[in-house]
Amino acid sequence: MALRNILKLGDPNLRQKCYEVTIFNEKLGTMLDDLIDTMFAADGVGLAAPQVGIPKRICVVCVDEKTIYELVNPVIVKTAGSQKGQEGCLSIPGEHGIVERPKTVWVEAMDRYGKPCKYKVSDLTAVAFCHEIDHLDGKLFIDKIISND
DSSP states (O other): OOOOOOOOTTOGGGGSOOBOOOOOSHHHHHHHHHHHHHHHHTTOSEEEGGGGTOOBSEEEEOSSSSOOEEEEEEEEEEEEOOEEEEEOOTTSTTOOEEEEEOSEEEEEEEOTTSOEEEEEEEHHHHHHHHHHHHHTTTOOGGGSEEEOO
16 A cells, blocks of 8 residues: 555646546555545545546545445435535645535445445535545536635
8 A cells, every 4th residue: 555645736637537447456456545545644534536646436435434435436326405514625735615515415336346336425424425526527625615614
């Protein structure tokens, strides 16, 4: 496992739409392990592959320091409710703002082995899923800020 350099706002890789993963092998597993290690080292709750310069539809989320979600080719298939809360991003240090996100999201993804997975998550975990999946489409939380309070 290796710590990766987290790209900062202004790097064009952060605005790129990512490619679907089609090969599930040891290299993908290593990439996921690196994302997890980098996320924890940076004290984050999520990290997407484009944030470390990899234009693939891969992200990781862990909001409770126990449950790690590895999302490969994730798709939000349903949302419910609404919540507003302050967000930040490891790629935009020092910047925060209020963003509106769904209260609950249903996500279909694959794991590191290509096995289909379905998740229903709420509250902070739903925010983190949406935030990281946005990264895979080149969208940043600053595009969605409704208030800087």
